[in-house]
Amino acid sequence: MNVILASTSTLFGGNYLEYLKDELIKLFAGLDEIIFIPFARPGGISHEEYTGKARDFFSKLNIRVKGLHEFNDPISAIDAAKGFFTGGGNTFLLVKTLHELGLMEQLSENIKKGKPYLGCSAGSNIGGMNMKTTNDMPIVYPSSFECMGLVPFNLNPHYLDPNPELKHNGETRETRIMEFLTQNNIKVIGLREGNWVRILDHKITTEGSEYTRIFEAGKNPYECPPGSMLV
Amino acid sequence: MNVILASTSTLFGGNYLEYLKDELIKLFAGLDEIIFIPFARPGGISHEEYTGKARDFFSKLNIRVKGLHEFNDPISAIDAAKGFFTGGGNTFLLVKTLHELGLMEQLSENIKKGKPYLGCSAGSNIGGMNMKTTNDMPIVYPSSFECMGLVPFNLNPHYLDPNPELKHNGETRETRIMEFLTQNNIKVIGLREGNWVRILDHKITTEGSEYTRIFEAGKNPYECPPGSMLV
Numbered sequence: 526m527n528v529i530l531a532s533t534s535t536l537f538g539g540n541y542l543e544y545l546k547d548e549l550i551k552l553f554a555g556l557d558e559i560i561f562i563p564f565a566r567p568g569g570i571s572h573e574e575y576t577g578k579a580r581d582f583f584s585k586l587n588i589r590v591k592g593l594h595e596f597n598d599p600i601s602a603i604d605a606a607k608g609f610f611t612g613g614g615n616t617f618l619l620v621k622t623l624h625e626l627g628l629m630e631q632l633s634e635n636i637k638k639g640k641p642y643l644g645c646s647a648g649s650n651i652g653g654m655n656m657k658t659t660n661d662m663p664i665v666y667p668s669s670f671e672c673m674g675l676v677p678f679n680l681n682p683h684y685l686d687p688n689p690e691l692k693h694n695g696e697t698r699e700t701r702i703m704e705f706l707t708q709n710n711i712k713v714i715g716l717r718e719g720n721w722v723r724i725l726d727h728k729i730t731t732e733g734s735e736y737t738r739i740f741e742a743g744k745n746p747y748e749c750p751p752g753s754m755l756v
Numbered sequence: 757m758n759v760i761l762a763s764t765s766t767l768f769g770g771n772y773l774e775y776l777k778d779e780l781i782k783l784f785a786g787l788d789e790i791i792f793i794p795f796a797r798p799g800g801i802s803h804e805e806y807t808g809k810a811r812d813f814f815s816k817l818n819i820r821v822k823g824l825h826e827f828n829d830p831i832s833a834i835d836a837a838k839g840f841f842t843g844g845g846n847t848f849l850l851v852k853t854l855h856e857l858g859l860m861e862q863l864s865e866n867i868k869k870g871k872p873y874l875g876c877s878a879g880s881n882i883g884g885m886n887m888k889t890t891n892d893m894p895i896v897y898p899s900s901f902e903c904m905g906l907v908p909f910n911l912n913p914h915y916l917d918p919n920p921e922l923k924h925n926g927e928t929r930e931t932r933i934m935e936f937l938t939q940n941n942i943k944v945i946g947l948r949e950g951n952w953v954r955i956l957d958h959k960i961t962t963e964g965s966e967y968t969r970i971f972e973a974g975k976n977p978y979e980c981p982p983g984s985m986l987v
Contacts, residue, residue: 659893708849
């Protein structure tokens with residue numbers, strides 16, 4: 526496989542996908558067109574507008590972008606595509622739409638055959654076993670929480686360390702993930718912004734500027750430096 | 757009805773339910789026993805331990821506490837109970853358990869007949885129309901997101917204002933609720949910590965120390981002072 530599952534599309538103060546540009550040139554090397562999956566609709570943005578945002582960035586890499594919503598037969602479009610990018614937004618909306626259209630498995634199969642895939646945030650969540658470690662609000666009810674399982678673990682994008690100065694009693698991200706582990710025996714990769722999971726052939730590594738925090742049932746959470754093998 | 761739906765059980769630096777004590781004396785006036793619903797299990801705490809925490813507090817009010825998990829027939833227990841308290845934790849786990857045991861409607865009917873109800877955090881979410889505005893992580897898959905509908909709107913407990921100093925690109929609470937409104941036409945009450953929704957007979961008001969932020973489809977979010985009528 527040839528996959529990037531990134532914590533975020535945009536670093537604080539940066540432009541869309543800018544920090545990943547060199548990695549994306551390698552990921553999509555030799556491709557002149559990819560399909561963008563806009564279903565997560567951040568802030569309720571339309572499929573057209575969201576696809577335009579991806580199109581603007583990839584035009585700098587001389588890669589054309591088509592939105593998956595533009596096709597009458599999205600299953601055939603996925604089979605015919607050369608590569609994929611799923612943008613961030615609301616994971617519940619993304620997963621609900623993919624299951625409704627029967628696309629989750631189709632996309633997974635195409636990626637497992639070697640077609641390059643970029644996911645950001647919600648688009649990374651769907652690379653995991655299931656979406657049970659998303660941070661998003663459950664604004665719609667998906668028919669299932671199951672995802673593509675490109676990796677044998679779950680991701681928590683935008684992983685955020687507890688802020689000791691916050692006078693607020695909502696759960697920290699770590700508490701939430703520890704609650705997940707009381708109900709599920711699946712490893713969780715806490716991806717800080719600036720980090721991504723890289724799948725290249727059979728190797729899965731954590732990459733980027735930050736350490737990655739890893740959660741497993743029955744263990745204390747631990748930290749891995751960039752370049753660490755995840756499986 | 758006679759209901760309190762609170763943002764949180766515990767204010768920063770305070771003790772469990774302490775800030776609500778005077779209100780709870782009024783809510784449960786004349787009762788010597790209530791049923792505690794421990795299914796949200798914050799941090800994975802056991803039903804027994806969680807019930808013990810509620811029991812400790814209510815012993816100061818001379819009210820006995822029985823955990824709903826202690827009964828072989830929870831439906832009959834709800835019908836026989838004098839009042840209820842549902843503690844916070846994970847809303848997905850709470851809602852899944854209530855639906856599995858067929859208790860959501862039973863509880864709702866008993867409260868609508870006038871039995872006093874206290875909800876905190878996840879226990880407040882289930883007082884709304886559905887759980888689609890919870891902040892919690894979807895660690896388990898409930899058979900439905902529908903809730904008791906004690907009020908004709910949804911709640912967002914632990915409502916948190918955006919922090920302009922945070923160098924992080926995860927969505928703010930406001931962004932998430934605005935995304936909810938692109939998919940649902942249901943009013944959302946952003947309950948800051950220190951606030952609660954009070955139902956007394958047919959009157960629904962927002963109470964507590966803070967202003968309450970209200971979100972409606974097609975409107976800018978707006979603020980209401982304590983004491984405002986919500987319906």
